[in-house]
Amino acid sequence: MSSTRFRKDKEIIAEYETQVKEIRNQLVEQFKCLEQQSESRIQLLQDLQEFFRRKAEIELEYSRSLEKLAERFSSKIRSSREHQQFKKDQHLLSSVNCWYLLLNQTRRESRDHATLSDIYTNNVIVRLAQISEDVIRLFKKSKDIGIQMHEELVKVTNELYTVMKTYHMYHTESISAESKLKDAEKQEEKQFSKSGDLNVNLLRHEDRQPRRSSVRKIEKMKEKRQAKYSENKLKCTKARNDYLLNLAATNAVVAKYYIHDVSDMIDCCDLGYHASLARTLRTYLSAEYNLETSRHEGLDILENAVDNLDSRSDKHKIMDMHNQVFCPPMRFEYLPHMGDEVCQVSAQQPVQTELLMRYHQLQSRLATLKIENEEVRKTLDATMQTLQDMLTVEDFDVSDAFQHSRSTESIKSVASETYMSKLNIAKRRANQQETEMFYFSKFKEYLNGSNLIIKLQAKHDLLKQTLGEGERAECGTTRPPTLPPKPQKMRKPRPRSVYNHKLFNGNMEAFIKDSGQPIPLVVESCIRYINLYGLQQQGIFRVPGSQVEVNDIKNSFERGEDPLIDDQNEHDINSVAGVLKLYFRGLENPLFPKERFLDFISTIKLESEAERAHHIQQIIVTLPRTIIIVMRYLFAFLNHLSQYSDENMMDTYNLAICFGPTLMPIPDGQDPVTCQAHVNEVIKTIISHNEVIFPSQRELDGPVYEKCMTGGEEYCDSPHSEPGTIDEADNGTEPHTSDEVLLTER
CATH class of the missing domain: 1.10.287 (Helix Hairpins)
Incomplete structure (x- = not known):
């Protein structure tokens, strides 16, 4: 029996050591993964530096070639007799004027490419070198903290091992003392039995006295062993308590490390990397966009990639790629010693x-x-x-570097x-x-x-x-235990502009509940502003606004302010429209729930648009009340906006193309090519039939979009007013032509 228990004890210790060894191996592999990621980034940055260094040489060489080309023909013209005559009379033939303008354009291109080379050499390459230094420095600092966290894990596992061994030792001594006590009790019973037989046989008086002395010795031995057993049992209980407490603490520390600390350590390694790389590549993008607008299509692809630089996404990818390394290990389970059935703190x-x-x-x-x-x-x-x-x-933004004057002097030093x-x-x-x-x-x-x-x-x-x-x-x-209450922290009064839930990239229903706003302020304010100043804006929701202004407006709303409250046309309409789309695009849960995506798409099978609207209405009434109110407000506005399609070029179909991917993103696993056309058709139907689909204010109490909002009497007139009158009155600018809209879209 003792050998069996000993083998089980060794198996328990071996199982614990194996589990600890696996954790230590994971810790080593984690550093290897992070080090490989750091080396990969440094190599990427070195390649980018070499790429831009060679590109700068090419741009400078091209600039010099253009300058030589222009100078060759300019000197030829200056030496000609016709040039002297033209210069004197100051009257040029149209063909000669074109020739002069062509040479001036060549000189301008030469300066632009020289500026581009200067930007690559003195800006982009220098920034990439700085990012490389940052990557090395941040990884070293993060590794130092990681080593400390690893040492803490090893420390708590060693402490757990120590208290477990102590508990096993005291439990063994308790069992041994219990066994000895039982032996003493058996001897006492045996002695009493013998004494009874001797009394029956009427032993002589001189024989009884030694027997009594023997009984007293046995009783003393039993009392001594009883005390020893009680002492060992108390030690065992305390040791078991310490073991269980340390077990709970160790599991908590290990779980926190794998669930929170590893993620935070990766964030430290990533600190500033994505933002710095984005700034550097945006410098490149700005230079290229200003150099040649016809290259927008190719640069848009790169800009999209820069926009998608996301430390959190990269972190998740790294952790998913190395799932076996970063996944939390199994919890340490209580391992009772030699059949001990007590598994709780006593x-x-x-x-x-x-x-x-x-x-x-x-x-x-x-x-x-x-x-x-x-x-x-x-x-x-x-x-x-x-x-x-x-x-x-x-x-x-390096657009200032591409501003040209009539002077032929180089702007290289100024740009730098x-x-x-x-x-x-x-x-x-x-x-x-x-x-x-x-x-x-x-x-x-x-x-x-x-x-x-x-x-x-x-x-x-x-x-x-x-x-x-x-x-x-x-x-x-x-009844509950009479334990002292937890200390309460003093809560400061919350400002009106601060809520518990985020506005952008958050949960709209939670924000509405927390803020008490039936419709988020950003939605109501942006729609009101467009109602006042942008119903006739050509290409609204298609032409992008200023990213700087979009960010400023967004940050103001996030702080609880309303930057559009003043009835003054100080903001770009396209930027305000961009903020509205940005809000709906970033919602944690899309306005049209993903779980109802197939239900909405199934309405496309119905041939009649009226039947589609009725079917969509049946689905929408099942959604939460807060969602329906926001939908009703938004689609009433979009319907109103489509009534100005003669001026703004945005009919229901064009609006559906803009808002379809924003309001109803396609879930994973669905064909995006097939589904996107169906999504656009659903959104178009809702815009056209919003009054039929959504309940009236009598049926559902809540804010309702009004066509005539405060700020302009002319908006209460027919939507078929003369084009451009409102833009000229409010903006003081002429309406854009359709060619400008098409050029922007390209």
Whole structure:
């Protein structure tokens, strides 16, 4: 029996060591993955530097060739007799004028390509070199913190191993003491039996005295072994309690590391990489766009790739690619020793008082730690926002470098000073690195604090559960334990402009519930602004606005402000329209729920548009009330906008093309080519028949879109007013021609 228990004990220890070994192997592989990612990024940046270095040489060579070409023919013209006559009379033939303009255009192209070469050499390549330095530095700092986290994991697993061995040792001693006690009890019973037989046989008086002395010895031995057994049993109980508490703490720390800390460590490695690379490539994009607008189609593909630079997405991809390395391991299970059936912390006397005192100490310590760590977290968030502001500064627009005057002087030096001042770069670099150092110090402090909190919280929760159950067991009732309440944190009054849920890239239903706005302010304000100033804007929702203005308007709404509140046409209509589309495109749950996607698409099978509208109406009434109100408001506005299609060129079909992918994204697994046409048809039907599809205000209480909004009496007239009158009255500009719209779309 003893050998069997010994083998089982060895198997338990071996199983634990195997599990710990697997975790350590994972920790090693994690660093390898992150190091490979860092090396891959550095190689990518080196290749980009070499690419732009060669491209700068080509652009400079091309610029010189153009200059030589223009100078060759210009010198020929200056030496000719006709040129002197033309210069004197200042009257040029139209063909000669074209020839002169062609040479001037060649000189202009030469300056543009020289500027482009200068941008690549003194801006793009320098930025790429700086990003390489950042990648190496950030990986080293993140690795240092990662090593500390790994050491913490190894420490807690070693502590768990120690307390487990201690528990096994005391449990073995308890079993041994129990066995000896049972032997003593058997000897006592045997002695009593013999004494009874001797009394029956009437032993002589002199024989009885030694027998009594022997009985007393056995009784003393039994009492001694009873005391030894009680002592060992108490040690075993305490050791088991320590083992279970450490087990809970170890599992909590390991789970936190794999679920939160690994992700945060990858974020540290990525800190600023995507934003910096995006800024660099946007500099390249800006230069190319200003150099030659006819190349927009190819550059749009690259811009789309730059827009999709996302640290979170990359992080998830890395973790998905190495799923076996980053997935959390199995929880450590309680491994009872040699048939021990007790699997919970024991709260019975005599350890209950000790556990209760320990619980109060943990509760007090946790309250203090949580307040301190919350302050560190706030500082960490503020520092992160400062870093983000530094890294996302929009300094990639180099359009000023392509502004030409009649002067033939080179603008190379001016361009270099404009967008690449060494003094400004040195200051920004110093501020960035100083902020980084502060961020990493706070990040390390926050990790240490949160690790300590998670360990203490696990012990606290287990003790609370144990003490509660122990009190109910002693009282024989189900009343809750009389434990002290948790300390409450003081809550500051929330400003009106701050809510618990995000506006952009958030959950619309949760935001509406939290803010009390039946329709998000960004939707109502943007629609009102377009109603006042943009119903006749050509190509609205198709022509992109200024990205800088879109971001400014978006950030104002995110802060709870309304940047469009003033009835003054200070904002670009296309930018306001872009904000409205951006809001619906970024919703966590699309306006048309993905689970009802096939239901909406199935309406296309109906031939009659009236039947489609009726079928769509049957689906929409099943949606949440808040969603229906927003839909009703939006599609009433789109229907009103389509009534001005003679001026804005946006009929119901064109609006459906713009809003289809935004409002009803195609779920994974569906054919995008086939489904997109169906989506557009559904949206077109809803725009055309919105009054039939959506309930009236009498049927569903809530805001309703009004065609005549505050700010302009002329909008209450017929939509078929003379083109351009409103644009001229409000904007002070002439309406765009259809050719301009087509050029922008191309």
